[in-house]
Amino acid sequence: MTELSLRGLTKRFGTFTAVDDVTLDIPDGSFVCLLGPSGCGKTTLLRLLAGLETQSAGRLVVGGQDQTDVPPDKRDFGMVFQSLALFPHLTVAENVAYPLAIRGRPKAERRRRADELLALVQLDGMGDRRIHQLSGGQRQRVAIARGLAIDPSVFLLDEPLSALDANLREHMQVELRQLQQRLGVTTVVVTHDQKEALTMADIVIVMNKGRVQQVGAPMEVYRDPANAFVAGFIGTSNLLPCALHDDAVDVMGHKIALAPEDRVKCATGDDAVLSVRPEDVRLTDAETGLPARVTFIRDLGDSVQVMLDFDGQDVTALFAPGARPDVAQGDTVGLEFASGNRVVLPA
Numbered sequence: 001m002t003e004l005s006l007r008g009l010t011k012r013f014g015t016f017t018a019v020d021d022v023t024l025d026i027p028d029g030s031f032v033c034l035l036g037p038s039g040c041g042k043t044t045l046l047r048l049l050a051g052l053e054t055q056s057a058g059r060l061v062v063g064g065q066d067q068t069d070v071p072p073d074k075r076d077f078g079m080v081f082q083s084l085a086l087f088p089h090l091t092v093a094e095n096v097a098y099p100l101a102i103r104g105r106p107k108a109e110r111r112r113r114a115d116e117l118l119a120l121v122q123l124d125g126m127g128d129r130r131i132h133q134l135s136g137g138q139r140q141r142v143a144i145a146r147g148l149a150i151d152p153s154v155f156l157l158d159e160p161l162s163a164l165d166a167n168l169r170e171h172m173q174v175e176l177r178q179l180q181q182r183l184g185v186t187t188v189v190v191t192h193d194q195k196e197a198l199t200m201a202d203i204v205i206v207m208n209k210g211r212v213q214q215v216g217a218p219m220e221v222y223r224d225p226a227n228a229f230v231a232g233f234i235g236t237s238n239l240l241p242c243a244l245h246d247d248a249v250d251v252m253g254h255k256i257a258l259a260p261e262d263r264v265k266c267a268t269g270d271d272a273v274l275s276v277r278p279e280d281v282r283l284t285d286a287e288t289g290l291p292a293r294v295t296f297i298r299d300l301g302d303s304v305q306v307m308l309d310f311d312g313q314d315v316t317a318l319f320a321p322g323a324r325p326d327v328a329q330g331d332t333v334g335l336e337f338a339s340g341n342r343v344v345l346p347a
């Protein structure tokens with residue numbers, strides 16, 4: 001069993017705290033995405049897990065064993081770095097088997113394992129090539145195969161797909177996820193791409209400024225964000241300043257009654273924001289809904305985006321192509337926010 005328990009993990013560089021008191025549990029066999037904006041501490045946290053950074057405080061327990069002070073080469077973790085760090089002077093097979101070579105494993109075993117792993121990542125027969133004879137996606141697969149060479153109990157990847165173009169990247173996201181499902185290895189991937197995290201993860205860990213903001217299943221984090229940072233970072237959200245009263249919010253002088261299913265994460269009287277996803281914005285006539293003006297309409301192929309001005313606040317609404325509302329730029333319309341899907345968060 002290789003569940004990970006992080007207990008108060010902290011990393012300071014001088015007076016700057018890059019990872020701040022992180023406590024969480026990662027279940028055995030799960031696929032976890034560490035997600036957050038640039039500089040929030042994702043890579044530092046991953047390096048703490050790998051043992052490549054020494055923590056300033058806290059403990060790391062792996063499968064019930066305290067590994068806080070175990071050096072990186074004594075942890076049976078596989079790692080894929082953002083730069084890939086493949087060796088140009090070695091063949092593809094030698095690259096893949098490199099972790100076995102430095103552990104002194106016999107040549108025949110290395111070759112067998114390399115062939116096995118290359119088949120796993122669909123590079124059969126490419127073992128004798130050099131790295132420069134591979135495409136970007138193939139190099140990515142070599143790095144993934146090498147990370148798996150020692151049959152690790154935990155697989156750590158730092159932005160493994162960031163160098164790929166959008167199409168290949170989406171393809172590799174699915175492939176990496178399927179591979180992990182087949183192997184069942186506990187996997188932690190750093191990404192700053194929320195769509196990537198939502199595609200691959202069982203569990204998303206959202207970080208900001210070194211601190212964990214929320215841990216949960218992707219849809220849970222999307223539907224039920226813990227705070228305005230998470231709501232704004234995961235997917236798109238309309239965040240409207242409001243005041244919370246007992247059973248209603250006041251948005252720009254307009255009272256909106258709350259339903260029991262709407263989620264309220266702050267106290268009455270607090271300055272708050274009302275978070276509404278674009279797909280939960282409905283358009284009606286100006287007399288019925290909150291009055292707003294259509295400022296732009298964008299056809300995105302698989303959806304139609306309508307941008308609106310609501311008393312100086314930008315609001316985005318999203319529709320399936322078949323549900324395109326009959327409105328034009330400049331029209332005055334009424335806004336409604338789908339009852340039950342609204343979240344009131346601390347400002």
Ligand code: ATP
Binds near residue numbers: 036040192
């Ligand atoms: P990105 O998405 O840009 O890679 P990140 O979330 O992975 O960012 P980290 O690389 O973990 O962020 O860095 C977190 C913070 O710690 C940054 O402000 C960074 O400048 C700082 N930091 C990282 N490593 C060091 C170091 N060795 N010395 C000093 N500061 C560091």
